[in-house]
Amino acid sequence: MRILVSWIGTADLNAAERGGDGELGPVARAISAGGYDAIWLLATQPEDRLGKFETWLSDQRNDRASLRIRRVELRNPANFEEIYEAVTQFLENELRRFRQPPELTFHLSPGTPAMAAIWVILGRTRYRANLIQSSKRSGIEVVSLPFEISMSRRFFADVVRSSDELLTQLNAGEIQGTSRFGDIIHSGEEMHRLVARARRAALRSVPVLIEGESGTGKELLARAIHQESTRANGPFQVINCGAIPLELVESELFGHVKGAFTGAIKDRVGCFEAAHGGTLFLDEVSELPLQAQVKLLRVLQEGEVTRVGATKPIKVDVRIIAASNKDLARAAADGRFREDLFYRLAVLVLKVPPLRVRQGDLGPLVDGLLDRINHQSADEPGFSPKTISPRAKTLLGQQPWPGNVRELENTLRRAAVWSDRREISEQDIRDALLPVTGSSGSDAVLNRSLEHGIDLPELLGEVARHYLQRALQHADGNKSRATELLGLPSYQTLTNWLRKYEVPEG
Numbered sequence: 459m460r461i462l463v464s465w466i467g468t469a470d471l472n473a474a475e476r477g478g479d480g481e482l483g484p485v486a487r488a489i490s491a492g493g494y495d496a497i498w499l500l501a502t503q504p505e506d507r508l509g510k511f512e513t514w515l516s517d518q519r520n521d522r523a524s525l526r527i528r529r530v531e532l533r534n535p536a537n538f539e540e541i542y543e544a545v546t547q548f549l550e551n552e553l554r555r556f557r558q559p560p561e562l563t564f565h566l567s568p569g570t571p572a573m574a575a576i577w578v579i580l581g582r583t584r585y586r587a588n589l590i591q592s593s594k595r596s597g598i599e600v601v602s603l604p605f606e607i608s609m610s611r612r613f614f615a616d617v618v619r620s621s622d623e624l625l626t627q628l629n630a631g632e633i634q635g636t637s638r639f640g641d642i643i644h645s646g647e648e649m650h651r652l653v654a655r656a657r658r659a660a661l662r663s664v665p666v667l668i669e670g671e672s673g674t675g676k677e678l679l680a681r682a683i684h685q686e687s688t689r690a691n692g693p694f695q696v697i698n699c700g701a702i703p704l705e706l707v708e709s710e711l712f713g714h715v716k717g718a719f720t721g722a723i724k725d726r727v728g729c730f731e732a733a734h735g736g737t738l739f740l741d742e743v744s745e746l747p748l749q750a751q752v753k754l755l756r757v758l759q760e761g762e763v764t765r766v767g768a769t770k771p772i773k774v775d776v777r778i779i780a781a782s783n784k785d786l787a788r789a790a791a792d793g794r795f796r797e798d799l800f801y802r803l804a805v806l807v808l809k810v811p812p813l814r815v816r817q818g819d820l821g822p823l824v825d826g827l828l829d830r831i832n833h834q835s836a837d838e839p840g841f842s843p844k845t846i847s848p849r850a851k852t853l854l855g856q857q858p859w860p861g862n863v864r865e866l867e868n869t870l871r872r873a874a875v876w877s878d879r880r881e882i883s884e885q886d887i888r889d890a891l892l893p894v895t896g897s898s899g900s901d902a903v904l905n906r907s908l909e910h911g912i913d914l915p916e917l918l919g920e921v922a923r924h925y926l927q928r929a930l931q932h933a934d935g936n937k938s939r940a941t942e943l944l945g946l947p948s949y950q951t952l953t954n955w956l957r958k959y960e961v962p963e964g
Contacts, residue, residue, distance in 0.1 A: 459560040462494045463549070463587070466501040466511065466527070467568030474514035475507075484567040486518050487592045494563070496524045500548060502532050526552075534647045536572045536818045539963070545576055549585065562587035566601060640682025642675055643826040646818030648811045652679075659806045660686035665758070667803045668781040670810030673864030676781040677741060679810060684737040689777055692736025697729045700745030707750045708766050712757070718767025730763045733776045743780040743803065744789055751796045758802045778803065813859040813866065814923065815960045820855050820866075827867045828882075831874050844874045849884040855962045856931045857891065858923060865892075919959050926952075926961045935963070 464485055473483030482490060489497060501508055512527055519525075530544045553559070564577040564587045578601075581587040589601035639653040659666050660683045668676045677696065684694045702710050709718075713728030729738055740746075746754065757763050758778065762771040780803045782789075787804070789795040813820070824846060832843040850873075859865055872890035873882045925944060933939035941952045956963060 459495045459556070459558075460493060460563065461496045461498060461560050462488060462523075462563050462565060463498045464488065464500070464565035464567075465569035465573050466499050466503065466508070470568055471503060471507050471511050474511040481594070482518065484565065484592045486515060488565050488590060488598055489515070489519060489523075491598045494523045496560075497526070498548075498552060499525070499527045500545065501527060501529050502535060503529075505529065534818060535570045536645060538572050538576060541573055541576045542580075545580065546584070564589050566591045567593070639679075640685055641678050642682055643822050644816075644819055645822045646816050648816050649819055652808060652810065655806075656683055656808055657686060659683055659808065661688075662806070663687075663689070663777050664805040665778040665780065665803050666806045666808060667786065668779065668808045668810060669786065670781075670783065671812045671862055672783045673862035674810040674812060675863050676783075676810055677739065679808065680737070680739045680779040680781065683779060684739075684777075687737070687777070689736050693733050694737050694739065695729050695733035696739045696741060698741045700742040704747060707747060708753060711750065711754065712763045712765055714766035715768045718765070722767065725765075728763060728765065730757060730774045730776055731772060734774050735776075737777045737779055740778065740780040742782060744782040744784045744786055744795055748796065751799050755796065755799045755802060758799075813862045817960060817962065820962070821851065823863065823866065824851055824854060824870065827863075827870050828874070831867075831871055835874065842880055844877065844882050845880060846870075846882040847884060850882050850887045852935070853884050853887050853931075856927055858927055922955060922959045923961055926955060926959060930961070930963065937963070 466485060467483075470483035470485045473481050473486060485499065508527060508529060512525070516525070528548055530548070532540050532544060534540060549562075562581075562585055564581045564585075566574040566577050566589060577587075578589065581589045590598055591601055592598050639656065642649070642653065644650060644653055656679060666680075666683065668679055670676050681694060684690060697710060699707075708714075709722075709726060709728065711728050711730060713726050713731055714722050716722055716724050757774070760771070761775070762773045764771045786795055786800055790797040790800040813823075828844060828846060835841045836843075854866070854869070861868075869887070869890045869892070870882075873886045876889055877883065877886040926940075929940040929943045930937075933943060937952055938949055941949050944952065946952050946955070955961075
């Protein structure tokens with residue numbers, strides 16, 4: 459018995475909804491080739507679209523093959539573990555009915571690159587299935603591999619590493635995949651959701667507050683919002699509120715006139731005036747002294763600034779984007795930041811997630827950052843463009859990255875300098891990693907200040923993430939060995955902890 463197994467992709471649904479324009483889509487194209495006794499299709503799309511597709515597909519077919527469509531829930535269609543579990547659970551349930559194993563054919567073209575990668579892996583290991591792909595130009599093609607991937611860990615790593623670049627062509631351009639928003643590279647669900655909100659925020663001229671840990675890319679997000687806004691042709695002014703000497707804060711923000719104070723030898727335009735018609739980015743706004751906060755609030759209320767030493771106000775048209783690596787709402791509640799200013803700034807609030815929870819983003823980030831490093835270093839003496847090995851990328855995925863994207867970029871930059879080969883190796887990455895700084899021993903966990911309270915669940919999460927990552931690294935990715943090292947009762951318990959604390963498995 460021959461069975462065709464496939465995901466249903468966007469191109470398939472679009473073909474059904476367009477009707478009789480002659481374009482079948484990957485699934486219908488494969489079925490039209492004939493020879494199958496059953497067709498098993500997996501899908502993540504809404505029921506109403508699937509119903510229309512099933513009706514249309516039945517009208518297209520002239521064979522007697524049975525058709526089964528199974529809808530599954532995936533939180534992230536690019537998550538390898540989710541896809542693997544959904545596919546294997548479906549196949550095991552269906553294959554129990556057979557006394558003799560049927561001949562399976564996996565169709566690679568519909569769905570995301572991660573879905574195609576899982577078909578390749580399962581088709582050459584667990585199920586020994588045929589692999590096909592389809593296109594309008596070439597029709598149905600059998601996919602052949604030059605060796606057995608069950609014997610090659612390197613191939614498995616390569617598929618995971620470069621599934622986007624190697625398999626995108628199989629999906630007829632109908633996948634979301636890795637995206638950019640300004641200079642922000644993102645692929646995972648967390649960042650897709652953040653960027654969708656940022657795009658909507660860009661269309662408005664109201665203030666935006668961006669919160670996130672240091673190194674997460676708050677300024678990049680602010681620049682991208684400016685570039686997508688109606689103010690894109692205006693200036694984008696950046697001021698680091700924590701880096702201005704206390705006595706010069708007002709002059710930096712609002713400007714001054716000649717003779718306003720000692721050293722004011724000429725008139726000076728402040729950041730608000732310089733940003734007129736555009737966007738002013740107030741980085742680390744929580745560091746502004748309270749007196750400056752009062753004057754900033756007045757500027758936001760009145761839409762005008764008065765230079766230090768002047769009496770006449772100047773009208774300004776500026777969109778404010780503020781950023782902080784602290785919880786500004788808590789700072790306002792504690793009296794460390796003006797509450798009225800907080801509510802003026804926090805009209806739209808965007809929280810940038812730390813790198814450790816950005817599932818699916820690290821691989822594309824590494825590739826994008828390495829491209830940037832290659833471009834920036836191209837004219838340096840003796841520099842040659844770098845690539846990165848699968849094992850090196852796996853090691854990067856096992857790090858906690860307390861410094862987030864900035865730390866990741868600096869690590870890659872160091873590795874590119876230290877490496878004397880074109881390919882950055884695992885050892886190059888080990889040499890480039892910085893030691894974890896901060897308190898050591900039990901004091902770091904047990905003796906934290908309670909002056910402003912602590913977040914106990916997050917503290918426990920930090921400890922769990924730390925030891926889960928170390929155990930996986932020590933066990934070279936072997937989850938059974940990591941389970942033993944951590945004293946957990948079972949492999950499944952480890953898997954549950956990895957999911958709960960969003961720790962990548964390498």
